[in-house]
Amino acid sequence: xxxxxxxxxxxxxxxxxxxxxxxxxxxxxxxxxxxxxxxxxxxxxxxxxxxxxxxxxxxxxxxxxxxxxxxxxxxxxxxxxxxxxxxxxxxxxxxxxxxxxxxxxxxxxxxxxxxxxxxxxxxxxxxxxxxxxxxxxxxxxxxxxxxxxxxxxxxxxxxxxxxxxxxxxxxxxxxxxxxxxxxxxxxxxxxxxxxxxxxxxxxxxxxxxxxxxxxxxxxxxxxxxxxxxxxxxxxxxxxxxxxxxxxxxxxxxxxxxxxxxxxxxxxxxxxxxxxxxxxxxxxxxxxxxxxxxxxxxxxxxxxxxxxxxxxxxxxxxxxxxxxxxxxxxxxxxxxxxxxxxxxxxxxxxxxxxxxxxxxxxxxxxxxxxxxxxxxxxxxxxxxxxxxxxxxxxxxxxxxxxxxxxxxxxxxxxxxxxxxxxxxxxxxxxxxxxxxxxxxxxxxxxxxxxxxxxxxxxxxxxxxxxxxxxxxxxxxxxxxxxxxxxxxxxxxxxxxxxxxxxxxxxxxxxxxxxxxxxxxxxxxxxxxxxxxxxxxxxxxxxxxxxxxxxxxxxxxxxxxxxxxxxxxxxxxxxxxx
Numbered sequence: 145x146x147x148x149x150x151x152x153x154x155x156x157x158x159x160x161x162x163x164x165x166x167x168x169x170x171x172x173x174x175x176x177x178x179x180x181x182x183x184x185x186x187x188x189x190x191x192x193x194x195x196x197x198x199x200x201x202x203x204x205x206x207x208x209x210x211x212x213x214x215x216x217x218x219x220x221x222x223x224x225x226x227x228x229x230x231x232x233x234x235x236x237x238x239x240x241x242x243x244x245x246x247x248x249x250x251x252x253x254x255x256x257x258x259x260x261x262x263x264x265x266x267x268x269x270x271x272x273x274x275x276x277x278x279x280x281x282x283x284x285x286x287x288x289x290x291x292x293x294x295x296x297x298x299x300x301x302x303x304x305x306x307x308x309x310x311x312x313x314x315x316x317x318x319x320x321x322x323x324x325x326x327x328x329x330x331x332x333x334x335x336x337x338x339x340x341x342x343x344x345x346x347x348x349x350x351x352x353x354x355x356x357x358x359x360x361x362x363x364x365x366x367x368x369x370x371x372x373x374x375x376x377x378x379x380x381x382x383x384x385x386x387x388x389x390x391x392x393x394x395x396x397x398x399x400x401x402x403x404x405x406x407x408x409x410x411x412x413x414x415x416x417x418x419x420x421x422x423x424x425x426x427x428x429x430x431x432x433x434x435x436x437x438x439x440x441x442x443x444x445x446x447x448x449x450x451x452x453x454x455x456x457x458x459x460x461x462x463x464x465x466x467x468x469x470x471x472x473x474x475x476x477x478x479x480x481x482x483x484x485x486x487x488x489x490x491x492x493x494x495x496x497x498x499x500x501x502x503x504x505x506x507x508x509x510x511x512x513x514x515x516x517x518x519x520x521x522x523x524x525x526x527x528x529x530x531x532x533x534x535x536x537x538x539x540x541x542x543x544x545x546x547x548x549x550x551x552x553x554x555x556x557x558x559x560x561x562x563x564x565x566x567x568x569x570x571x572x573x574x575x576x577x578x579x580x581x582x583x584x585x586x587x588x589x590x591x592x593x594x595x596x597x598x599x600x601x602x603x604x605x606x607x608x609x610x611x612x613x614x615x616x617x618x619x620x621x622x623x624x625x626x627x628x629x630x631x632x633x634x635x636x637x638x639x640x641x642x643x644x645x646x647x648x649x650x651x652x653x654x655x656x657x658x659x660x661x662x663x664x665x666x667x668x669x670x671x672x673x674x675x676x677x678x679x680x681x682x683x684x685x686x687x688x689x690x691x692x693x694x695x696x697x698x699x700x701x702x703x704x705x706x707x708x709x710x711x712x713x714x715x716x717x718x719x720x
Contacts, residue, residue: 171218174211178220181207185227189234201235209251222262225255229268233275245279248272253289256296266302269293273309283316291317304337304385305362308416337361338390339417342409345558346401350670352558353407355419355440361387363440365431370423377405380421380429382440387417403446434554434664441554443668494711497533498542498560500570500665501526502675505550510575512687518573519548521690525571525678528693529700536704537711539566553664561670567634567707568673570665573681573690582683583654584646586639587675588631589667590660630672632658633713638676638706645702650689672710676703 185204187194194200208231211224232248252275255268273289276282290313293306310317341356362385370378389395389409397407405422412418421444430443501522503509509518523545530541542563544556560568574585635658647653656677666673678699679686689695 170215174215174218174220177211177214178218178224181211181224182227185231188231195234195238198235198239201231201238205231205235216258222255222259222264225251225259226264226268229255229271233271236275236279242279245275249275256292260296263300266293266297266300266306269297270302270306270309283313284318287313287316288318301360302362304415305364308362308383308385308413337384337387339384339387339393339409339419340390341393342397342407342419343555344397344399344404344407345555345562346399346404349403349446349564350561351399351401351404351444351446352554352561352668353404353419353421353442353444354552354554355382355384355442357384357387357438357440358390360433360435360438361385361440363431363433365442367429378423378426380423380426380442380444382419382431382442383412384417384419384440386415389417403444430668432667434667439552439554441668445670494537494539494566494707496540496542496563496565497530497567497569497707498544498563498565499526499530499533500544500556500560500568502570502572502665504545505548507550510573510681512681512690513579513684514687514691516681516687516691518575518681521573521681521696522571523548524693525690525696525700528696529569529571529703532700532704533707537708554668556665557667557669557673560673561668565671568666568669568671569638569703569707570663570673570675571703572675572677573679574677575682576680577682579682579684582652582680582686583656584639584642584679585656585659585677586635586642587659587661587663587666587677588628588635589663589669589673590628590632627669627672631666631674634672634707634710635674637710637713638674638703641706641709642676642678642699642702645705646695646698649698650695652685 181204184207188200188204189195205228208224208228211218212221212228215221229248229251232244232251236242236244236248249272252268252272255262256265259265269289269292273286273293276286276289287310290306290309293300293302294310297303297306336358338358339355340358341354343354343356345352363382364385365380365382368379368381370376388411393409395409399406403424403426405424408420408422410418410420421442423444424446426444426446428445431440433440501519503517503519503522505519507519509522511517526543527546530543533539533541542559542565544559545551556570557568574581574583639655639658643653643655661675663675666675679690679695681687681690
């Protein structure tokens, strides 16, 4: 009897442990294993030569599946399984052997079975359904997968898309379909989902369009090539499931920037909104979502360099005063920013740098123990940095903001792309719940390597830690054209110069190193770009330094030295 009681106790204890999740040591080991497996996948994507060989794909898939098998209860397990499915799909794209595609379906189908609570479960079903349709032409099987995503994950972000695809394939439904969940009338979008605004930044070589919604939504995108014989231009469209245009939203927005003719909004079905981009020409495009608030970003690139407007003010026209007390007392101005576009451009050398002051307007950023706001110290530092870059390196400088205005994160890199910048530098003040934390660190866009980097990215993005993890999966489809190596080099030069330059004048300058992170503000930049955390505003000593004009001048001088070293090494400016 005692043995039975002890056995029951052991079983209950084990069940409690399983509910609590893996111990910290196991969680850390799972994280390391996942990062290593994911890195091998990224290396494969970066090497067209390796992609030709089946064994290279096999090793990556095996490494990802090993994470799921070794750490089945970890947060990394469903992510690894999802990436294994993507890798199997990638292998089919090279081999065109259907068993490879079948394996991808099997891996994607495992995810909702084994990890139903994962946010990737419904995404995996959508992926599997796409393969059934595109590779095998089995629309009934695809219908079953989409219906499963609709019924079993009715609260998920893919439910609207799954319902849309089910309706499109209803004629292929089996005779005993699962019941469809109750829905709102066809004349009204589910949950009052609305497309609230269409924003864009454009020039002849690059256009970014942002679709603002009042809640998360499923969406698909497609490109329709033009036909010169019929006189039709290419069109790119995005279908948003369950959404309706908000009252007052214009049906047509004229752009006429040489790349994009206009943006049209309509409703091809009662429960779907379509946004069409009528293109003149294009070379590449990307479509990806951002959260908090939810919006869909469309980047379209064309041939040719940016054509810049004349008679636009540059940094040199800004007021010379840099008194932070004046900035601290400024009244927030939420009016749309008029981008400063330099008048002239050359084809060689370091021509133009965009300096971005983090946060602003209704977004104060981190707040120091003495009441200092990150948005104020970053603006003062950005102005100082801009003046020194122009004076010492002879380049033109564009500030993303020159006052206390709010700018969405996606607008900042859009400005840099619009003006054809050679470098993008976003300046920030760090923060930590531990008031004694201090130091300097510089980031570039990539996957996070540790928990601290993830926490910084979440704070600067204004998102949750989970959403940072989801962003990493988005990055998998966006990394090919990014300037990762150049950004890493720029970050290293700036970090080294900042530490050396400040260490000459101040005690306790800690080198926190160069780090990688998935930052919204760097996403989509077409030039080397970095985010500089100059000091911890949450540390009383460093907060006082950030408020001091002398410290900011020295920090700016050090950043300029780092930019000089980077540009000289690449022969963007002459060595002195």
